[in-house]
Amino acid sequence: MPDEACRVTRFRFSVSYCFSQIDEFLTGEDDPEDGEPSTAIRLLQAVGQMKIVTVEDCQRLLGEMRSYKQAFDKAFAANIKLLQTYDGNVETAYQQVVQLMELAQRKRQVSPYLTEFSDNGKQWALLVWDTIDQLKIDMVNHNRDDDEFSPENYFSAKTRPECESSFHDATESLTTLTQRYDRISQLARQGSYWQFNAELSNLIQETADYHKRFTFNAGCINQYSSILNDIVDWLNNNTVANVQEENAAKLKKQNDVNKQFQGRIQDLRDDTQLVTETFLQYATNKIDKTKYLETIMVTDGNTLISRIELFQSSVKTDTIEPLKEMITDARDDLKSRYREALNFAVSMDTYLEDAYFYRRASRMNIWRLPVPNIDNPSSPVNAKETLDMWEVWDQNMPILKFVQVNFLCFAALPTWPLLITSLLLKKVAM
Helix, strand or coil, rough: CHHHHHHHHHHHHHHHHHHHHHHHHHCCCCCCCHCCCCHHHHHHHHHHHHHHHHHHHHHHHHHCHHHHHHHHHHHHHHHHHHHHHHHHHHHHHHHHHHCCCCCCHHHCCCCCCHHCCCHHHHHHHHHHHHHHHHHHHHCCCHHHCHHHHHHHCCCCCCCCCCCHHHHHHHHHHHHHHHHHHHHHHHHHHHHHCCCCCHHHHHHHHHHHHHHHHHHHHHHHHHHHHHHHHHHHHHHHCCCCCHHHHHHHHHHHHHHHHHHHHHHHHHHHHHHHHHHHHHHHHHHCCCCCCHHHHHHHCCCCCHHHHHHHHHHHHHHHHHHHHHHHHHHHHHHHHHHHHHHHHHHHHHHCCCCCCCCCHHHHHHCHHHHHECCCCCCCCCCCCCCCCCHHHCCCCCCCCCCCHHHHHHHHHHHHHHHHHHHHHHHHHHHHHH
């Protein structure tokens, strides 16, 4: 009996501490104007604000890419669309010529339309040739002074050195193709179909070679804009508004969980009060040890101890563990966003002047070492000492090497405070 009384007495102090922690953690107002939110809500708000800091950093690093995309579209988008249309017409003319030639082989007579479609194929091939050549000239010799958001070179030696020679190969391929269409037109005018087998085979091979060249050249022309399109799409999907929407959904979910616990918290408050009052009666000799133990050990057919322990367990399972998972997800999210942003910067780096992204990165808040602020969630606290950027990223280090070598050190800057934050949950879960 003495051992049991001691255990129950220790439990009484544990219950009081447990209740104060859980009550503070889960009890609060949904609307800040009505009072202070619960610790759980403020914790989520603080973590969500860290995600906003990350998104703002990524926008600082890549935000100007929208202007670079607009400059490119303004200068070249119309010609690129025209080129794609011309190429489609080349393909259509080619298919028509092949069909007419196959028909001529079956009937052993030349279709009167063969000459017309051969001339069309030649015309579209020449238009493709002219457009590709003009695009190459414009993109290589563009005047950067016309727009500050133009790259150093669309395909310089350090970006796509193979593109320059490929444009020459493409013009040769188009020359061969136009010559083939001339030969087909000549045969059609002569009414001869005996040489069509050889001509058809040559046309198929030369058209395939043309499309191979065209595809490669289209890649040279479109690579820059494709990277920009991917970056702008990513930026549009990683906005402060989007993160705020995500944060609001998580806060609503946590508020719903808190509300589910409100009635049970009142039960815990009543049970805690009963334990305290019973202990005081026992301590002042108003009840004996037997009554003391009976009251605490058995109440309404259930042990008071088991009810309280069950509640503690449910708080841990339904609230603490999900919050810890959310914080872990937030850490992963921060790391992922920074990595994706830097990888995009690597892909654009070869088109821009030296140290462009280094200068942009120097404006990021990450170097101020922000940490979650549970007391004032909307305003992250900066560490007492900021970090000099060069300690992690030397200006002479290319961005590719920085991402390959120092990214983990960089990513640890915003994620370690979240690790510390998750440790705060342990004292509630005890």
